[in-house]
Amino acid sequence: MVKEIERTELEPTSTENRPAEFHESKEELHSLFRTMSLIRRFEDTGWEMYTRAKIGGYFHTNHGEEATVVGTICPLRPQDWIVSFYREHGHIIARGTDPKYVMAELFGREHGVAHGRGGSMHLFDYSRHFLGGYGIVAGQMPLAIGVGWSSKYRGQDEITLLLTGEGAMANGASHEALNMIGLYHLPVITVVVNNLYGMGTTVHESAANPEIWKRGEMYGMHGAQVDGMDVMAVRRTMQDAMKRASNGQPSLIEAMTYRYRGHSVADAARYRSTEEVQSWRQQDPIERFYRQLSKADLITEEERNAIDESVEKQVNAAVEFADSDEHPDPNGLFDHLYVDPPAGVSL
Amino acid sequence: MVKEIERTELEPTSTENRPAEFHESKEELHSLFRTMSLIRRFEDTGWEMYTRAKIGGYFHTNHGEEATVVGTICPLRPQDWIVSFYREHGHIIARGTDPKYVMAELFGREHGVAHGRGGSMHLFDYSRHFLGGYGIVAGQMPLAIGVGWSSKYRGQDEITLLLTGEGAMANGASHEALNMIGLYHLPVITVVVNNLYGMGTTVHESAANPEIWKRGEMYGMHGAQVDGMDVMAVRRTMQDAMKRASNGQPSLIEAMTYRYRGHSVADAARYRSTEEVQSWRQQDPIERFYRQLSKADLITEEERNAIDESVEKQVNAAVEFADSDEHPDPNGLFDHLYVDPPAGVSL
Amino acid sequence: MPVITMREALHDALREEMIRDQNVFLLGEEIGRFGGSYKVTEGLIDEFGPERVLSTPIAESGIMGMATGAAMTGLRPVAEIMTINFIMVGMDQLVNNAAKIPYMFGGEARTPLVVRTPSGAAHQLTAQHSQSLEVWFAYVPGMYVVAPSTPADAKGLLKSSIRNDNPILFVENLVMYNEKGEVPEGDHVVPIGKADIKREGGDLSIITYSRMVHMALEAADVLAEEGISVEVVDLRSLRPLDVETMIASVKKTNRALVLHEGWYKYGAGAEVAAQIQEHAFDYLDHPVVRISGQEVPMPYSTVLERAAQPRMEDVVERARFMLGRK
Amino acid sequence: MPVITMREALHDALREEMIRDQNVFLLGEEIGRFGGSYKVTEGLIDEFGPERVLSTPIAESGIMGMATGAAMTGLRPVAEIMTINFIMVGMDQLVNNAAKIPYMFGGEARTPLVVRTPSGAAHQLTAQHSQSLEVWFAYVPGMYVVAPSTPADAKGLLKSSIRNDNPILFVENLVMYNEKGEVPEGDHVVPIGKADIKREGGDLSIITYSRMVHMALEAADVLAEEGISVEVVDLRSLRPLDVETMIASVKKTNRALVLHEGWYKYGAGAEVAAQIQEHAFDYLDHPVVRISGQEVPMPYSTVLERAAQPRMEDVVERARFMLGRK
Ligand SMILES: Cc1ncc(C[n+]2csc(CCOP(=O)(O)OP(=O)(O)O)c2C)c(N)n1
Ligand SMILES: Cc1ncc(C[n+]2csc(CCOP(=O)(O)OP(=O)(O)O)c2C)c(N)n1
């Protein structure tokens, strides 16, 4: 029953077969590479911790999507905002939140980023303007109207990055959000992480017209499609969109990528073939970036090994922190529910 | 504060300034003309009855939209379905339901088309496959997915006409409906009655991209815009769409028209200028059709007068019928709520 | 004290809070040039401009999501949902986002916002436009649901709501905008979560809110002539629910009648009745009686519409019966 | 009698009704090749093809609207909403269309459809994925809300629901799909609207539905050892509500405890408690007691999640207390 997945034709933004031309400092490039490696490692370890029952609930990883994650989030400035969805471990890490607080959240502990209340789908870091992961498909999208509006209202030079899956684009909330973002010329960049599937459903089974970036026009936005396995291509597309956003033109970016694992830990992903997965793994975003960098003499094997070791250490330390952190106090069950609730009434 | 309304550029489908070429029989043309006149008269009288408190609730009329109504509905075959919204007096009349049962519904009487339960916004005639008027903006649209699907499922050659306002196109339900109609190649023709306003809001204030017909592409549909003040143009566009629908290609038709009166009886429409209203009234769809017909020697003044008299009589008879019809029995308050409810339990 | 309409009271509250706090802004359908479907916001766009009085497309998810996102980033949005009947198409944003964000992010985020919306049935508006759905939101921890019955309460509670840091559904009533009442001058504020005794009495407590408060008061007048002394408890908010005040009343009168628009089963009256039997069981001389709308989608016909709505005569009759008068 | 799981019972009911009636078709997210999020529809696409087992986009308004439109034109759709938490984004179609169409068009249209959806909390799924929202739909005249607790009831009620001509919300439970039970062979049908006494007893009635029936039965076992005889009334549907059966039980035991997942105030238990005090006031030796989930969005931490859910120990303790035992 499984349909052959058509690979969408990409704009020629891929740097794979071009001589890489980097205008960035080596330091910056290493930092991007490190962040991608850190996310990969974090997800690997998280998955393992899940199988060891240290983590529960739904658990969706960014395996395979690291270029899209890092390419869209790392260019942001401190004042910029992010509104994300449940597949967001990598998003908050790319934003700079210490993985130990993220891991503590996955472990459901008091010093997790949501104090153990949120878990995998509901990571949050206000200090980094990371406004959370949300679990209702497309439900996060209308929030971005308000965040973008708020920047304009307060007269601040802030951009909002709205992240969503491609499956979410069939939902009505996506339409209302994008129409209003376009209508009000809000400084919002919507990135559709098109990993080709929403659970077991291909984009060809969920969208009458699967070329999602083309919807930009209908929403009064600039539309672009980018090879989401190429971090530098994503980054450039994002930087262009940021320039436009600051001038009051929102963008809709469709990043073509792939999730290596099932939809969540619970999904064996039998709806797709091993060959399909393998063909995507062959253009692994981390390996590909490594090849680009090393072709341009911007990274050595030793440097890479050092990075790998350092992220391994960091993630192990995160696990240690999480595992030794305290559980929330059950007497605090009603904490955070209301601000200043009135006394003596039934809430 | 009132923005000048930009008139959307129309496709050159208007027959106003071309020598009219009619391929239809005089009888057929007169029937279209008569239906438009009947609707106008019905709305005039309904409005009057409302001011005399014979009718209550919300009351939205098709004044000015007669060409769009008749041009889209009259070409339908008996087996075709209609899903409409609250501004639908003309829709059900164009479909052939006897105005007296429609008027009785507006009067809230037992022999009204919804037995006095529905009123102006909820007209219904299953025998004519008129599946109702609905009051939640865009809320009728998802129903059309199911009606179209049902025709396909039952293997019947039926087309569904889905009618909606342009304001509704900002709502998420429109997106879900159109995407699914396109995705499943359903025999559904969606007609957006673009009367330029949703209550006091112009389409430029509600749509990031106000060219609504262009959304066809994103929904895998044929998109077309038509001069909704020209009944023959609308009719041709509709007939083309019907051919495509039978071949499994849905269409999105945007009919450019204007409502002469306020949004409902309660709305004085102060948000638009008298000049604007006047300029639209100058291309009144009934007068325009009359001029076309008479230029082509297809109607005489006497014939027109006879038609006017006959519709007047018909509408007066409808009022008489409605006014003498009985009120529903208050003991029947729970009738129609459930089919075969179980006895002895609290429903 | 000046006598003003409910509409004016609400309008003044909005205006005063907008003057008081630059972060307060309004959004909703037709609230600008059109003046609001029920004209509550009339004139505000002229005073505050289209950025602070934003007329939106017909997109209730968009509106309530926008309000939530703006609230998370420092603004204090007041959204108008044209009527509560349209809230379903956007309620996910209110229930799954606005009400849960503070808790599910462990207190790291706040969503101070107000959603104003008229509820109730009237004027033959029929099935899809005559609903009382506030009880759904009262079910949701994280929400407040406020529902005033007088211009004074409307003004005072709306001001409190706008200043409050929690997400609030502020329920108005479709047919009360022209009702008049005295409203104290100055910065009149009414605390959220306190029920109000609208009339004192000793024989029977009628516990109610919003428009039905007035039906209760009318019934109390009729019953007073027969020597029955009715206490009318106006809940003013369904969440928080002021159990204390209502129980104190019932302990005094020993009889409770709950009255509201909307449907009977699983309606707001069920919770009130359940609370009363929980907390005043031994004080009750009679089971708690509930009077509500009939359990049908509201029909159009005037005859049927009348039959489907709660009636003052029924309140009087049931009250008599509870007191063994009949 | 064969022992099968809840999942199998539901699956078999769907399959048998699809064989029985060509007009029955299934629609919902991931119900085809993927087999359904909880695998209830597994294999059906192979047997019936993708037209009768339609996997849809993530569009809950689309799904429920499509079901309604199809039902109006002669089909008998069975829609799956992946979990009840996602129903808000589509509920307007169910409440304002499916439930109202028959009445508001004066009986000229019918909407025979079933929306299956799992409700309840478990497995650290957190705030947006751990809700019991069925009470909202039980409030709506025109709807039926059915919620079985055993494989036999699940099969029999699902078959009845598919054959029924009214719009039905069929509430499953997120964590019960692997629960086993005996299911009669053949065309096993259970009538909608009849509560079922799952255990007879004389001292106390526990009135409940869905998964909590099993907690009640467990508590009954514990209490039996202490000589307390508990009757467990499984409502099986919230609308129709079988007031008769539950009142008969309370008149016998003189004590009622209502137990459900979901939140306390304005929860389904409020209606049950209100009905009992209305119809069995003079039989009650104790106020009706309600036990439910705590009024918070469900937290992720295992410790907090446990604290937020109804606990068997609390049922036992409250029951003892009601009987003056400690
Ligand atoms: C409104 C709603 N419907 C259904 C679901 C169940 N669900 C969770 S994730 C998902 C797939 C989403 O796919 P996509 O948007 O492509 O994101 P991805 O998981 O691929 O990153 C579904 C159907 C949900 N959470 N919310
Ligand atoms: C979901 C929803 N929101 C708001 C309303 C109130 N309302 C009724 S009609 C209308 C305007 C609709 O405009 P349009 O779709 O252009 O249709 P028109 O009335 O112009 O024919 C609005 C806002 C509603 N009925 N439903």
Ligand SMILES: [Mg+2]
């Ligand atoms: Mg995806």
Ligand SMILES: [Mg+2]
């Ligand atoms: Mg319009």
